[in-house]
Amino acid sequence: MxxxxxxxxxxxxxxxxxxxxxxxxxxxxxxxxxxxxxxxxxxxxxxxxxxxxxxxxxxxxxxIESPEPFHITEEMRRKAKELRIRSSKELQEAKRIAEEIERKRNINSRQVEKEEEKRAREKVVQKLEQDKIERKRFGGISSERSESLATKATATKAGEKDEPRSQNSLPATSVSKAVSMRECLRSLRHHHKDNFDKVRNAYQTLFIYVRNVAKNPDEERFRKIRLSNPLFQERVGSLTGGIEFLELCGFRKEGEFLYLPHDKIDPEALNTAGSLLNSALTNPFFGVLQSV
The missing domain is CATH 1.10.8.10 (Ubiquitin-associated (UBA) domain)
Incomplete structure (x- = not known):
């Protein structure tokens, strides 16, 4: 047999x-x-x-592997002690570097959020100003200033005098989605901070889902997740932020499934999700610093 x-x-x-x-x-x-x-x-x-x-x-x-007995000498004990001391110093230095990297990332993230909020406020102010001009025009009230502002607003809308965007800046929607994805992963870790194995398993599972779709976009089985699946519920579905993260990747609830339609696949979103998950898995301090 x-x-x-x-x-x-x-x-x-x-x-x-x-x-x-x-x-x-x-x-x-x-x-x-x-x-x-x-x-x-x-x-x-x-x-x-x-x-x-x-x-x-x-x-x-x-x-069943049975270890072979061996004799521990004093020399072995001494070398083991030296190794532990050296490892402890290296670990402390690695933690310090990781904390500094995470602190800088948090600062950059906050700056991106503030810039996005500023652009949103400017857009609202511009819209209010344009509405006010339109109300004056339709009410028969016209002035040189209103005409000038109307002309400027029309030119901006048509893209004639739109403020040039930096070649290195991301579209606002992409930045917003990346920030939301990061917050989902932070929230997941924060709510389960006493069980790091559960958090790591969740990150690994999300990474596999994202990777499979990115590598096999034409395979429907990788774009369809049964919500009632016990394994999915244990590792992702029952955890705070798990399903929300997949929805930011493009998945949506359809009956008893999370489904990502082929025409809704966003490679940029999947790449961003994969990068954030890789950072979460390799950086032991990911999500620890909630604010700066």
Whole structure:
């Protein structure tokens, strides 16, 4: 009889995240027992497989790894102590650098928000001024100033004298969406700050959803998520900001699904989402500093 070789350590790690054993066995076998992370990615990609909860129809040989005994010498203890001291100093320096980077990012984010608010206010003021001019014109009241402002407003609207935009600046809608995405991820971490594993799993799952759509835009199965799926609910759906983040990526609720229509795919939004999620996964201080 054929056997599936499954490593006990990897199986325990994946089962500890709440996955049924049948799924774990399939995932580890399919990924060649490489790592628990590879198995989790496989489970997410194949969550809708009809036989996902069926134990493979072959015997399973669980490899229980037993450590080989060895003698710890004083030299080993001394080197281990030196390594711990050096690692502690390096970790403190890394934390300091990460905190400084995050602080600067927060400052930049606040500046972007303020600039966006300023543009919005200017737009409202311009609209009010233009409405006032129109009311005067229709009421038969005309003046040199109103005519001048009307001409300027018309020229601006037609793009004749529109203020030139910096080549390096982003469209306001893109900046707004990026800020909203970042706030979703910050909110998710803030509400679950006592359970970093849950936060990390949520970020990983969102990253996989975004990556799959970006790489396979024509595959509908990557653009359709069942809201009632227990795995989705556990890792994303039940967490504050999870569904909101996917909606900012273009997904929308349709019945019992989150669905991203093919004609609504926004590569720029997906790239922004992927960049923010990568930062959240690689920067241990992402979202810790809520204000500067």
């Amino acid at each position: 054929a056997f599936l070789e499954i490593k006990q350590k990897l199986m325990s790690e994946v089962e500890a995240l709440g996955f049924p054993r049948a799924r774990v066995v399939r995932a580890l076998h399919s990924t060649g027992n490489v790592s628990s992370e590879a198995a989790i990615h496989w489970l997410i990609d194949h969550e809708n497989d009809p036989d996902i909860d069926q134990m493979p129809p072959v015997a399973v040989n669980i490899d």
